[in-house]
Amino acid sequence: MGHEHEPTLFDLSVKGRRAASFRTSGLPEWGAEELVPAEFLAPEDETVELPEVSERDLVAHFTRLTHRQYSVDLGAYPLGSCTMKYNPKSCDLAASLPEFANVHPAAPPSCSQGWLELLVELEEALCEITGMVAATLQPSAGAAGELTGLLLMRAYHSAKGEGTSRTRVIIPNSAHGTNPASVTLGGYKVATVGTNSRGGVDLDALKATLGPDVAGIMLTNPSTLGLFEEDIVEIASAVHDAGGLLYYDGANLNPILGVVRPGDMGFDIVHLNLHKTFATPHGGGGPGAGPVAVDERLREFLPGPRPARLGDGRFGWQMPARSIGRVHAWHGNALVLLRAWTYIRLNGGDGLRSVAEMATLNANWMKERLRGTYDIPYDRPVMHECVVSAHGLAKETGVRALDVAKRLLELGFHAPTVYFPLIVEEALMIEPTETESPQTLDALAGAFLQIASEARAGAAGAGAAHDAPSTTPVGRVDEARAARHLIATIDQRAS
Amino acid sequence: MSAPFVPHTDEEIAEMLAFLGLESLDDLFSTVPEAIRLAGGLDLPPAASEADVVGRLSELAERNRPAGSRLVCFAGAGAYDHEVPAVVRSLASRSEFVTAYTPYQPEVAQGVLQAIFEYQSMVARLAGLEIANGSLYDGAAALVEAANLAAAATGHQRLLCSAGVNPRWRQAVRTFSAGSGHALEVVPLAADGTTAWPSPEEADGDVGAVVIGYPNFLGCMEDIAPARALADATGARLIVAFDPVASGLLRTPGAMGADMAVGEGQAFGTALSFGGPYLGLFTCHLSDVRRLPGRLVGETVDRDGRPAYVTTLRTREQDIRRERASSNVCTNQTLMAVTAAIQLGWLGTTGLREVALRSARATRYLRESLLSLPGVTAAASAPVVREFAVRTPLPATALVERLVEDGFLAGVPVTEGFEGTEFEETLLMTATERRTKEEIDAFAASFEKAIHR
Numbered sequence: 001m002g003h004e005h006e007p008t009l010f011d012l013s014v015k016g017r018r019a020a021s022f023r024t025s026g027l028p029e030w031g032a033e034e035l036v037p038a039e040f041l042a043p044e045d046e047t048v049e050l051p052e053v054s055e056r057d058l059v060a061h062f063t064r065l066t067h068r069q070y071s072v073d074l075g076a077y078p079l080g081s082c083t084m085k086y087n088p089k090s091c092d093l094a095a096s097l098p099e100f101a102n103v104h105p106a107a108p109p110s111c112s113q114g115w116l117e118l119l120v121e122l123e124e125a126l127c128e129i130t131g132m133v134a135a136t137l138q139p140s141a142g143a144a145g146e147l148t149g150l151l152l153m154r155a156y157h158s159a160k161g162e163g164t165s166r167t168r169v170i171i172p173n174s175a176h177g178t179n180p181a182s183v184t185l186g187g188y189k190v191a192t193v194g195t196n197s198r199g200g201v202d203l204d205a206l207k208a209t210l211g212p213d214v215a216g217i218m219l220t221n222p223s224t225l226g227l228f229e230e231d232i233v234e235i236a237s238a239v240h241d242a243g244g245l246l247y248y249d250g251a252n253l254n255p256i257l258g259v260v261r262p263g264d265m266g267f268d269i270v271h272l273n274l275h276k277t278f279a280t281p282h283g284g285g286g287p288g289a290g291p292v293a294v295d296e297r298l299r300e301f302l303p304g305p306r307p308a309r310l311g312d313g314r315f316g317w318q319m320p321a322r323s324i325g326r327v328h329a330w331h332g333n334a335l336v337l338l339r340a341w342t343y344i345r346l347n348g349g350d351g352l353r354s355v356a357e358m359a360t361l362n363a364n365w366m367k368e369r370l371r372g373t374y375d376i377p378y379d380r381p382v383m384h385e386c387v388v389s390a391h392g393l394a395k396e397t398g399v400r401a402l403d404v405a406k407r408l409l410e411l412g413f414h415a416p417t418v419y420f421p422l423i424v425e426e427a428l429m430i431e432p433t434e435t436e437s438p439q440t441l442d443a444l445a446g447a448f449l450q451i452a453s454e455a456r457a458g459a460a461g462a463g464a465a466h467d468a469p470s471t472t473p474v475g476r477v478d479e480a481r482a483a484r485h486l487i488a489t490i491d492q493r494a495s
Numbered sequence: 496m497s498a499p500f501v502p503h504t505d506e507e508i509a510e511m512l513a514f515l516g517l518e519s520l521d522d523l524f525s526t527v528p529e530a531i532r533l534a535g536g537l538d539l540p541p542a543a544s545e546a547d548v549v550g551r552l553s554e555l556a557e558r559n560r561p562a563g564s565r566l567v568c569f570a571g572a573g574a575y576d577h578e579v580p581a582v583v584r585s586l587a588s589r590s591e592f593v594t595a596y597t598p599y600q601p602e603v604a605q606g607v608l609q610a611i612f613e614y615q616s617m618v619a620r621l622a623g624l625e626i627a628n629g630s631l632y633d634g635a636a637a638l639v640e641a642a643n644l645a646a647a648a649t650g651h652q653r654l655l656c657s658a659g660v661n662p663r664w665r666q667a668v669r670t671f672s673a674g675s676g677h678a679l680e681v682v683p684l685a686a687d688g689t690t691a692w693p694s695p696e697e698a699d700g701d702v703g704a705v706v707i708g709y710p711n712f713l714g715c716m717e718d719i720a721p722a723r724a725l726a727d728a729t730g731a732r733l734i735v736a737f738d739p740v741a742s743g744l745l746r747t748p749g750a751m752g753a754d755m756a757v758g759e760g761q762a763f764g765t766a767l768s769f770g771g772p773y774l775g776l777f778t779c780h781l782s783d784v785r786r787l788p789g790r791l792v793g794e795t796v797d798r799d800g801r802p803a804y805v806t807t808l809r810t811r812e813q814d815i816r817r818e819r820a821s822s823n824v825c826t827n828q829t830l831m832a833v834t835a836a837i838q839l840g841w842l843g844t845t846g847l848r849e850v851a852l853r854s855a856r857a858t859r860y861l862r863e864s865l866l867s868l869p870g871v872t873a874a875a876s877a878p879v880v881r882e883f884a885v886r887t888p889l890p891a892t893a894l895v896e897r898l899v900e901d902g903f904l905a906g907v908p909v910t911e912g913f914e915g916t917e918f919e920e921t922l923l924m925t926a927t928e929r930r931t932k933e934e935i936d937a938f939a940a941s942f943e944k945a946i947h948r
Binding site: 036039048066084097101107113227273354364492 | 497498499500501502503507508510511512514515520523524525526527528530531532533536537538539540541542543544545547548549551552554555556557558559560561562563566568570572573574576578580582585586588589590591592593594595596597598599600601602603604605606607609610611612613615616617619620621623625626627629630632633634635636643661663664666667669670671673674675676716718742743744745746747750759766767768769770771772773781784790791792793794795796797798799801802803804805807808809812813814815816817818819820822823824825826827828829830831833836837839840841842843844845846847848849850852853855856857859860878880892895896899904907928929930931932933935
């Protein structure tokens with residue numbers, strides 16, 4: 001990777017240099033003062049200054065930055081809960097087709113029949129996969145899907161006259177941080193339930209928490225421990241008996257594709273992370289897409305307008321009768337949706353089932369390879385990921401989960417998720433995904449084992465982990481300094 | 496194996512199962528209760544090759560009409576047909592940017608982190624404010640988050656939002672207010688197309704945010720001073736929904752008194768994309784940085800003192816703050832932010848000014864051409880720069896359909912969010928730097944025929 005520090009584009013700027021050129025228009029060349037009323041026109045000393053570089057410098061700069069960046073295309077990325085599987089290039093090809101990529105979102109339906117049909121097909125496929133009856137494709141990411149789902153929950157209870165009496169949403173203490181944050185934004189209070197000794201929801205605690213003031217529960221199944229919730233049927237009936245709804249956080253949908261469906265488990269609302277399960281690339285932190293699928297009771301509340309079959313072979317937009325309204329400026333992250341549609345077609349129903357099987361096989365294999373070297377809390381067969389702990393290793397050698405993660409970077413892998421879920425000390429959350437081969441898994445497991453055995457061999461080995469990474473573009477980054485002395489723009493650096 | 500992206504051979508699967516002491520793949524799912532397992536598999540089309548899928552996509556593609564030489568685009572309304580050069584497409588599609596995750600491990604993510612830092616630096620300057628975050632989903636999401644920040648900072652949930660703010664963004668604010676409890680009050684436009692703000696006395700009481708479009712949705716240039724004064728008198732934050740392209744010509748929102756400026760960044764390197772993924776621009780004063788939604792990248796050093804970048808002020812974020820977080824944003828639109836940084840680097844100072852100037856010229860020429868036609872009048876009298884609305888003898892929706900037949904996307908009918916106002920069924924139009932005199936002349940000729948057919 002690129003070890004040489006790369007100056008910013010601002011540092012490379014030379015006044016008067018340029019890359020941009022424009023179409024010859026033949027239009028009158030009115031001056032700015034003829035086009036903009038004087039009170040709005042930026043005076044000379046308020047000109048927005050941007051870097052001025054040649055096209056060649058621009059290419060060199062951003063190419064050098066890419067050499068300082070790890071990615072799925074480069075190697076394994078076992079970041080738990082993130083499902084960093086390989087992103088098929090066929091899907092990129094689909095998203096680059098100009099007949100899709102260049103359609104204006106406000107073009108009349110006569111100009112977007114192909115898009116509308118594709119979106120309807122995607123919605124139908126996602127409903128089949130989740131066991132639901134209808135879906136909105138608008139939410140831009142998982143967290144947006146969560147909040148949309150909670151607003152649907154609110155609309156449902158309001159329509160029954162229970163909008164103000166149901167004030168709490170239950171969340172297990174193993175949940176992703178977006179869940180409680182979304183609950184607050186949805187206008188609800190969080191009620192946390194604990195985890196039992198097998199890693200599942202504490203059913204007794206749940207039943208004690210349920211009541212007429214509970215709007216519903218948000219569950220991730222399999223959980224962030226990688227475990228399937230064995231009591232899901234009982235949980236669902238208890239929540240439903242109390243008048244609540246079940247929300248399925250789709251972050252961990254990957255290992256149940258074609259195996260079991262949230263709808264069949266009893267869930268009423270499901271969000272999917274297309275950028276996880278359906279292989280759309282993460283883009284360094286987005287764009288994603290977080291469609292929300294629902295059962296019959298919630299269909300009329302979905303956001304709109306929605307793409308719909310009009311019956312005469314044509315497609316158009318429809319607003320559900322009691323829609324909660326828009327959750328996106330347009331129709332959702334359409335090109336991400338197109339990639340997911342392509343991925344589903346490439347795999348077919350049987351292929352998606354294989355995805356689930358191989359993701360689960362890889363995670364269990366990894367867990368067994370690490371047994372005896374790392375601690376295994378909640379020791380049961382796992383689904384898409386395994387959570388192991390460096391607690392024992394840390395006590396023995398001082399090498400903590402963070403050190404293991406940083407040393408892995410040095411050994412050529414991305415790190416797993418660390419210190420999450422919060423209920424496991426020194427957690428290392430490992431999600432290999434189905435697209436990593438047995439050879440890659442073996443090398444990755446070997447790296448985990450090497451780090452532990454070096455640490456246990458003596459101070460030199462532990463020191464190597466503490467000092468890691470030394471072979472990456474930069475070493476351990478001073479995060480405290482970044483927060484204490486904030487420099488978030490080039491202008492703050494100067495001041 | 497029947498999955499195209501699974502590498503395992505049958506022999507390897509057998510070995511792995513044996514290592515786990517299992518007999519079949521079904522045994523992997525022993526923890527899933529029998530009663531709820533899916534019998535019979537998913538009812539989806541069978542797996543298809545890339546060639547087969549592209550074949551199907553080609554059929555669907557034929558029923559789309561993309562903006563281009565066969566459908567010349569005069570539509571805007573928050574989605575613009577700007578130039579995206581090959582160099583930006585090429586760099587933005589590099590797989591190191593495309594296939595990375597959120598930069599949780601900064602030692603192997605300096606590429607994305609530094610690109611976001613450069614993006615933040617550029618966007619803060621476009622807005623004329625000190626801080627820009629690392630991106631939000633789109634302009635609508637940015638406005639929703641700004642309203643949340645304003646309410647949290649002021650302790651007041653009343654939002655006075657000009658009807659001149661993009662109606663789809665207003666609707667998103669209204670949707671999410673069902674959860675947050677904000678009270679959205681839309682302030683109508685006067686006949687000239689600018690906001691008829693209430694006096695502080697009429698506004699009557701505490702307000703969390705005053706929101707204005709600059710320029711507004713109908714393209715009108717609005718004086719920000721009355722909105723600033725109203726915000727000052729009511730204790731509100733002033734949120735300006737701005738057009739970042741126009742910052743090549745106009746005084747910035749910050750220079751005009753904004754506390755926060757939000758916008759849609761699609762114009763910087765992202766195709767029309769049927770509406771997404773786009774790019775939410777979010778900017779504010781340094782004094783509000785601890786309430787900032789989303790990711791923020793800061794410059795620091797590594798343990799050897801080398802310059803380095805890292806996501807910072809992380810304690811604001813949902814994964815740490817959980818139910819006390821003021822935003823739930825996790826995945827955002829980083830790739831679009833990186834793309835915007837590349838595009839803005841391609842443009843540079845003079846290029847940005849030229850895009851704004853050339854778009855304003857094309858828009859002026861288009862507007863004058865259409866207003867010279869009998870029966871076509873300006874919907875609003877306030878000055879416009881890069882977008883405008885006209886009244887036509889037939890409803891805008893029907894007119895758009897007619898002109899599609901001639902190869903023009905005439906604009907966006909003003910419907911949603913303007914029901915019952917004098918601006919309903921006007922036609923909102925724009926011309927970017929990609930439009931030529933020849934195209935506009937041909938369009939005006941078709942337009943004239945269409946309205947008098």
